[in-house]
Each structure stands twice: as C-alpha cells, then as structure tokens.
Amino acid sequence: MTTYIKAAQTISPQETFPDKGIPDTICEYSNYLKCIFPDFKQYFTPLQLRRMNTLIKAGNVCAIETLKEAGIDKPDCIITATGLGCIEDTEKFLHQILQTGEGLLSPTSFIQSTHNTIGAQVALNVNCKGYNVLYAHKSTSFENALLDALLLIKENEASNILVGGFDEITNENYLLKSSIGQYKENCTNLTILNTNSKGAIAGEGTSFFLISDHKSAENYAIVESVNILSSCNSIAKVKEWHNQVLRKNMLTIANIDIIFSGINGDINNNEIYFEIINSVYNDSTHAYYKHLCGEYDTASAFGLWIAAKAIKNNNLPKHFIIKDKERSIDNVVIYNQDNFKNHCLIVLKKI
Amino acid sequence: MTGRVFVTGIGVISAIGNNVRENLDSLRNQKSGIGKIEILDTIHKDEFIAGEIKYTNNQLSDLAGISEGDNLPRTSLLALIAAKESILNSGIDLSDKVRTGLIGGTTVGGMEKTEKYYYHPELNTDFIKSHSCGSITEQVAEYIGVTDFVSTINTACSSAANAILHGARLINHGYIDRVVAGGFDALSKFTLNGFKSLFILSPELCTPFDKNRKGLNLGEGAGFIVLESEELLMKSGKKPLCRLSGSANANDAFHQTASSPNGEGAYRSMAKALKMAGINADQIDYINLHGTGTDNNDFSEAMALKHIFGDKIPHFSSTKPYVGHTLGAAGGIEAVFSILSITEKLIFPNLFFKDPIPEFGISPVQNVITNVDVKNVMSNSFGFGGNDTSLIFSSN
Numbered sequence: 001m002t003t004y005i006k007a008a009q010t011i012s013p014q015e016t017f018p019d020k021g022i023p024d025t026i027c028e029y030s031n032y033l034k035c036i037f038p039d040f041k042q043y044f045t046p047l048q049l050r051r052m053n054t055l056i057k058a059g060n061v062c063a064i065e066t067l068k069e070a071g072i073d074k075p076d077c078i079i080t081a082t083g084l085g086c087i088e089d090t091e092k093f094l095h096q097i098l099q100t101g102e103g104l105l106s107p108t109s110f111i112q113s114t115h116n117t118i119g120a121q122v123a124l125n126v127n128c129k130g131y132n133v134l135y136a137h138k139s140t141s142f143e144n145a146l147l148d149a150l151l152l153i154k155e156n157e158a159s160n161i162l163v164g165g166f167d168e169i170t171n172e173n174y175l176l177k178s179s180i181g182q183y184k185e186n187c188t189n190l191t192i193l194n195t196n197s198k199g200a201i202a203g204e205g206t207s208f209f210l211i212s213d214h215k216s217a218e219n220y221a222i223v224e225s226v227n228i229l230s231s232c233n234s235i236a237k238v239k240e241w242h243n244q245v246l247r248k249n250m251l252t253i254a255n256i257d258i259i260f261s262g263i264n265g266d267i268n269n270n271e272i273y274f275e276i277i278n279s280v281y282n283d284s285t286h287a288y289y290k291h292l293c294g295e296y297d298t299a300s301a302f303g304l305w306i307a308a309k310a311i312k313n314n315n316l317p318k319h320f321i322i323k324d325k326e327r328s329i330d331n332v333v334i335y336n337q338d339n340f341k342n343h344c345l346i347v348l349k350k351i
Numbered sequence: 352m353t354g355r356v357f358v359t360g361i362g363v364i365s366a367i368g369n370n371v372r373e374n375l376d377s378l379r380n381q382k383s384g385i386g387k388i389e390i391l392d393t394i395h396k397d398e399f400i401a402g403e404i405k406y407t408n409n410q411l412s413d414l415a416g417i418s419e420g421d422n423l424p425r426t427s428l429l430a431l432i433a434a435k436e437s438i439l440n441s442g443i444d445l446s447d448k449v450r451t452g453l454i455g456g457t458t459v460g461g462m463e464k465t466e467k468y469y470y471h472p473e474l475n476t477d478f479i480k481s482h483s484c485g486s487i488t489e490q491v492a493e494y495i496g497v498t499d500f501v502s503t504i505n506t507a508c509s510s511a512a513n514a515i516l517h518g519a520r521l522i523n524h525g526y527i528d529r530v531v532a533g534g535f536d537a538l539s540k541f542t543l544n545g546f547k548s549l550f551i552l553s554p555e556l557c558t559p560f561d562k563n564r565k566g567l568n569l570g571e572g573a574g575f576i577v578l579e580s581e582e583l584l585m586k587s588g589k590k591p592l593c594r595l596s597g598s599a600n601a602n603d604a605f606h607q608t609a610s611s612p613n614g615e616g617a618y619r620s621m622a623k624a625l626k627m628a629g630i631n632a633d634q635i636d637y638i639n640l641h642g643t644g645t646d647n648n649d650f651s652e653a654m655a656l657k658h659i660f661g662d663k664i665p666h667f668s669s670t671k672p673y674v675g676h677t678l679g680a681a682g683g684i685e686a687v688f689s690i691l692s693i694t695e696k697l698i699f700p701n702l703f704f705k706d707p708i709p710e711f712g713i714s715p716v717q718n719v720i721t722n723v724d725v726k727n728v729m730s731n732s733f734g735f736g737g738n739d740t741s742l743i744f745s746s747n
Contacts (some may be wrong), residue, residue: 078602083483083485084482084483085505093541093544093545094465094466094469094541097466097540097541097544098466098469098470101394102393102394102395102540102544104548105544105545105547105548106548107545107548107549110541110544110545110548110549111545111549111607111608111735113545114458114505114507114735114736115458115484115505115507116505116506116507116734116735116736116738117607117735117736119736120602120607120735120736120737120738121607121736123602123604123736123737124604124605124606124607124737127604128602128604129601129602129603129604129615129616129619130601130602131600131601131602132506132600132601132602132736132737132738133504133506133513133517133600133738134504134505134506135502135503135504135505136460136483136484136485136503136504136505137484137485137488137489137501137502137503138483138485138486138489138503140485140502141485144502148517151520151521151524154524155520176472176479177479179472179476179479180476180479180480182479228500228502230492230497230498230499230500230501231489231492231493231497231498231501232498297483342501
C-alpha cells in the first residue's frame with residue numbers, strides 16, 4: 001500500500017500560510033521565533049475568536065486549509081501531535097491557581113490546556129467521528145502521529161487521514177528553558193549553523209498534512225516509511241540504524257538525494273548531526289530547516305512540509321543547503337534527534 | 352488487523368492497593384479507597400474527597416525500588432511501580448533480544464512537580480524537564496530498560512486505553528513483539544481545580560449511574576498490562592491471562608468537554624470493538640463502564656449501552672467508586688480490573704449505587720458476584736474532546 005502526501009500547510013515564523021511556496025527569503029528573529037499568523041477573522045466569528053487561544057486558532061485554520069487544498073470535506077481519521085500542548089493556557093491556569101491560592105477559577109484555560117483539544121475541535125468542526133488520537137512524546141510526537149497514519153492506511157482502516165503537529169513558545173516558557181540551557185539567549189536564527197554555544201534556537205509552528213492512499217498527479221510525495229529509534233546514544237548504532245532503515249526501504253545511502261537534518265544551533269546537537277550526515281550521507285545534499293522555524297517538539301513537521309515541497313518542485317532554495325551535490329530530488333530523508341536520545345527518520349520518495 | 356495479541360502480565364497501584372493482590376482484595380471486599388485528601392497540598396482538602404494513594408513520594412520511591420526519593424514526579428513513581436509489577440507478573444525478561452515497546456497514557460505528565468516549583472525555580476528546576484507527558488514515559492523506560500519503542504498518548508481520560516490499543520496494533524504490524532502499555536496520573540492541584548471549575552466534582556462519594564449522582568471523585572494511580580504476540584507465546588509456551596480481542600477508538604464530535612446526549616461516540620467505539628472481536632453484543636459477560644458519576648457521562652453512556660445491547664444489557668459496573676477517576680491512568684487500571692474479572696471469575700460491584708436513572712431504569716451490579724464464568728469483558732474509557740475507546744478482553 002502506497003501512502004501519499006496529498007496536501008500540506010504550515011503556519012510558521014516565515015511567510016508560509018496559506019498555500020505559499022518555500023520561502024526564498026528568511027525573516028530574522030532574535031532569541032526565539034514566533035509564528036506569522038493569518039487573519040483569523042476570515043475563519044471565525046467574533047464569538048468563536050474570543051473563545052479560542054492562539055494555538056487552537058492556528059490548529060483549526062491550518063487543518064481547514066489542508067482539507068481545502070486536498071479537496072476533502074471530512075477526513076476518515078484525525079491524528080495530532082504536540083510536545084506540550086497549549087502552553088499559554090497551561091501557564092494561565094497555573095498562575096490563576098497559584099496567585100488566587102486556588103480561588104474561583106474559570107474553566108476556559110483548563111479546557112484549552114488539554115493536549116487533545118485541537119484534534120477534538122477539528123473533529124467537531126468537520127464532524128469527523130472516526131479514529132482520533134494525540135501523541136505527546138517529546139521530539140518524536142509528530143513522527144508517532146505520522147507512523148500511526150501509515151499503519152491505518154496499511155490496515156485499510158482509512159483512505160484520508162489528517163495529521164498535524166503543533167507547539168507554541170511563550171516568553172515565560174522561553175525564559176524557563178533558557179535558564180537550564182535548553183534554549184539559547186542573545187542569538188538569531190540566521191547563525192544556527194555556526195554557533196559554538198549550548199542551547200537551541202527556540203521556535204514554534206503548526207503544520208497539517210492530508211495523508212492519503214489515493215494516487216494523484218497533484219500529490220507531493222510518497223511517505224515510504226517513518227522510523228523511530230528510542231533511547232540510543234551510541235553513534236555507531238545510530239549510523240547502522242540509518243543504513244538498516246534505508247535497506248528496509250529498498251534504498252541505499254547512495255540513493256538519497258537530500259538529507260534534511262534538524263540542526264538547531266545547540267553545539268552538542270549540531271555536532272551529532274554533522275557526525276551522522278558527514279559520515280553516512282557522504283554523497284547526498286545536506287540541508288537544514290530550523291533556521292526558519294526554530295526548535296520545538298514537533299518541528300520535524302515543518303521539516304516535512306519543506307521536504308514535500310522540495311520534492312514536488314524538484315527545487316530547494318540555496319539557504320537550506322549546507323553542502324550541495326546538485327542532485328535531482330527523488331529520494332529524501334528527514335532526520336531529527338533530541339539530545340542524542342530519540343532519533344526519527346522519515347523517508348520520502350518522488351511520486 | 353488479524354493477529355492475536357495476548358495479555359501475559361498486569362500491574363496496578365491505586366487508592367485501593369499498591370499491587371494487583373491488594374487491589375483484588377479491596378475489590379472483592381467492596382472496600383473503597385476514596386476519602387479525605389491528606390497528601391496533596393490543596394486548600395480544597397475539606398471540600399472534596401479523592402482516591403488518593405496514602406504514601407508520600409519518598410515512600411513511593413521505596414516501593415518502586417529506587418533511591419530517587421522526592422526527586423522524580425509522583426506520576427513517574429506511580430507509573431514505575433505498576434509497570435515493574437506487570438513485567439514481573441508476565442515473567443518477561445527485558446534483557447533478552449525480543450523487541451519490546453513501552454506506551455504510556457497520561458493527561459498532565461509531571462504537573463505535580465511543576466505546580467510545586469513553578470514559583471520557586473530557585474529550589475528546583477527539574478520540573479522544566481519532567482513536565483511533559485513524554486518525559487514520564489521516558490523515565491519509566493529508562494528504569495525498566497525498554498529501548499526499542501517508547502511512546503506517549505494523551506487523549507484525556509481515554510489515554511491509557513488508547514496506549515493499549517496502539518500497543519496491540521504495533522504488535523500486529525510486526526513493529527514490536529511485546530509491549531508494556533497502560534497509563535498513569537498523579538493527583539495535582541491543576542486537575543483538582545480544573546475539574547472544580549467545571550463543576551463536575553462531587554463533594555460526596557461518587558455514585559455512577561445513580562439517579563442522584565453528583566459528579567466525580569478524582570483519583571490517582573497507574574495501571575499497566577503486558578501484551579505479547581501469538582508467535583512469542585508459541586515459542587515460550589507461556590499461558591496467557593487472556594486475550595485482547597477487540598479495541599476501537601471513535602470520536603463523539605459533539606462538544607469540547609461534554610458527551611453527546613445520544614452517546615454516539617461511545618456507541619461507535621463499543622460497536623467497532625465488538626466487530627473486531629468477532630462477537631455479538633450478547634456474548635459480553637461484563638462491562639466495566641467509564642461511569643464517572645457525572646450527569647452527562649452516565650446519561651450518554653447509558654444511552655449508548657441501550658443502543659448496543661437493547662433490553663439485554665449484561666452485568667455492568669463502574670469501579671470508579673473504588674479508586675476515583677484516575678484520568679490518564681483510568682483505562683490502564685480498569686483494564687487490569689477487567690482482566691481480573693476473567694481470571695478470578697468475579698464481577699465487581701458499582702459501590703454506593705441506590706436508584707437507577709429514571710430514563711433508563713437500568714441497575715449496575717451491586718454486590719460482588721463470585722464463581723462466574725466471564726468469557727468476554729468490555730472496558731470503556733471516554734475522554735474530553737469526545738475521544739472514546741473500548742477494549743474487549745476474552746478468555747479464549
């Protein structure tokens with residue numbers, strides 16, 4: 001059973017939404033990257049707008065545009081992914097509890113802090129009563145969701161599956177994570193390739209895809225496989241795993257035209273990526289994408305959006321490229337890892 | 352999915368016991384664990400009761416057999432205790448080469464530590480890393496030594512049921528050969544105040560499916576089951592506890608927090624699970640309800656039961672009056688109870704029930720039924736966002 005990406009939309013810190021191509025120029029941010037949001041007023045009534053927080057609005061709108069692009073009113077299933085859910089409302093509710101000493105609270109923030117709220121709202125909006133799950137497993141959340149979609153297609157349980165990944169950054173969360181060295185301070189997204197300090201560049205984004213078993217000339221790419229390696233910190237094993245994954249997909253390293261790696265500006269993380277891409281993917285074009293979106297748990301969903309567009313257009317702007325082998329774009333992998341612990345590899349093929 | 356997946360181990364910690372044996376004793380003796388809140392530091396101690404586990408984090412750390420004391424979130428400690436027991440119970444050896452997964456379901460992950468130190472990061476910053484749902488599962492995976500596949504699901508109160516469902520699917524697809532799957536959540540001010548703000552907490556003992564039900568009591572705990580592929584069992588010759596014969600997920604698509612009055616999502620998940628198990632509704636011997644004790648859930652679930660079973664509803668009960676609503680853990684703890692129903696030939700009562708809901712006139716089991724041949728048990732878990740999941744465990 002072949003699985004296709006039929007539609008792909010992303011709301012990111014760049015001009016990407018709706019229906020935009022890969023950006024040629026990059027918006028620069030200092031410290032952390034925030035999304036450029038569309039005008040939500042064209043999608044919702046004022047009453048609806050008041051009830052929703054930003055991430056919920058972004059999730060709903062991104063899902064709407066993805067379905068529109070696919071020409072599908074209602075998907076069979078909805079699978080979503082987030083590392084932390086709506087942080088803004090989690091923080092709001094926490095503050096209310098702590099500041100009022102557990103006083104009288106409005107339930108809105110509590111309801112909106114529940115991680116599955118976006119998948120549920122989209123289901124409600126499009127009246128989708130099918131399978132609906134949310135994965136919340138750190139940096140592998142989105143790959144878990146995409147893997148699930150592949151399984152459903154294999155099971156003949158569904159033909160059209162809406163898969164989304166979303167996370168948001170707040171100033172408070174940024175400060176907390178920088179205080180323990182997870183995020184970088186005094187930096188810009190334009191220099192993450194060549195930093196020699198600890199901490200990733202923080203970011204956020206919402207991406208949705210329509211994953212389908214229908215063949216169409218309009219499709220972006222074939223999702224060959226989604227692979228997750230948990231808790232591995234041996235460089236030799238990780239390298240061998242890359243080779244194994246490709247063999248399983250009837251490919252060799254030499255077939256891979258582009259590897260998109262999750263280089264995020266953290267010196268330790270960057271080193272691991274360079275070690276893997278330089279030794280394993282010697283003949284491939286090396287590309288990165290987090291200078292556009294920053295680091296967040298579901299950032300690889302943005303990576304998939306870029307990769308899907310690059311395959312369809314057979315073109316990738318120069319600013320993504322670390323080392324160019326000037327190959328035609330037929331086979332692409334997206335490699336993401338989290339502090340040398342959880343590793344994910346999405347394998348895409350031209351249709 | 353065509354493969355057969357078997358349950359070979361169970362583990363649980365809840366307000367009625369630290370392990371399977373203690374939980375079973377309480378279930379059998381109709382002993383509820385819901386009472387005064389003593390461990391959770393909340394101003395609502397005298398206003399609400401809960402299914403709280405009466406151990407401090409230091410004591411739980413000892414129970415888990417680790418020396419972390421209060422350093423780990425309470426959720427991780429609960430999860431580790433139940434996961435370890437399920438592994439021991441199944442007799443699997445995680446150091447062998449069999450591909451093993453760990454899938455956890457939880458709603459608020461490490462929130463208990465976050466709310467404690469959020470305004471005092473100078474005291475401890477560990478909460479920043481242990482806050483997320485996935486970080487709890489990852490901690491458990493590290494302690495028990497699962498490396499092949501680790502994942503976390505959060506579909507509110509059906510999280511653990513979906514973790515079990517997903518684990519079975521991964522086995523059927525050949526991704527892994529066995530899985531430790533379930534759920535965990537610790538009581539927190541965040542959830543207590545959240546449910547309070549929704550006005551669905553009962554100040555009294557909860558009475559699911561009762562005419563005068565006043566809402567739910569929160570609880571805490573963890574429940575895990577070990578699932579193994581048929582192939583693995585044929586190799587080892589191990590006798591399973593039972594089989595996971597059906598599992599299905601549907602969405603109510605009605606309201607963000609409320610269930611539809613016609614119970615459509617619940618109907619869909621139950622009907623689909625029956626279809627997958629290849630059995631008719633009249634072959635179900637016992638239904639372990641979601642049965643939270645809220646007006647809305649119980650009405651909606653009763654409607655769905657009528658829709659599926661007509662006038663011949665099998666024995667049914669909610670075990671939440673024993674342990675409270677343990678949110679992300681509920682589907683795991685109730686899976687363990689459902690499995691015990693099969694292996695111990697018992698059907699557990701719906702404690703504190705008095706009068707049926709007039710619209711339905713149906714009454715749950717009110718006293719323990721012993722020596723009963725239970726072949727098929729259905730376990731329901733429904734969550735905010737209309738995320739409904741039904742599991743069916745079968746003796747054959």
